[in-house]
Amino acid sequence: MKLLSHFTTFLCLCIIVILVAYLDSPYSFVHKDFSYSTSEPAVAQPVEVEPPTEMPVLENRLDSVESMDRYYVEVYQEYEVYYDKEGKVVKREPTGKTESVRYWDENTKK
Numbered sequence: 001m002k003l004l005s006h007f008t009t010f011l012c013l014c015i016i017v018i019l020v021a022y023l024d025s026p027y028s029f030v031h032k033d034f035s036y037s038t039s040e041p042a043v044a045q046p047v048e049v050e051p052p053t054e055m056p057v058l059e060n061r062l063d064s065v066e067s068m069d070r071y072y073v074e075v076y077q078e079y080e081v082y083y084d085k086e087g088k089v090v091k092r093e094p095t096g097k098t099e100s101v102r103y104w105d106e107n108t109k110k
Helices: 002-024
Strands: 057-068 072-085 088-102
Touching: 057 088
Parallel strands: none
Antiparallel strands: 057 072, 072 088
């Protein structure tokens, strides 16, 4: 009886998986009104777009270097940099975000 119960459960699960796979396929009656292929190829047209000059570029600049507990700690400040059409810096504003990198100082002794 236990073997028949396991077999019935397995058969029901297989039928459900097959039914769901059929209903999700493009060949099911649910998707009969939709076309998944076309006889015309898609052609992409190039567009001339100039990037906006108002968008800032984020740059990290070295703010300070400190020696702490046999490590060198470099602190970097993030800046929003605005450029004009010639590529010259118009404005540089700090964002307030800082990142630090820590390096082992091999010259110090214990």
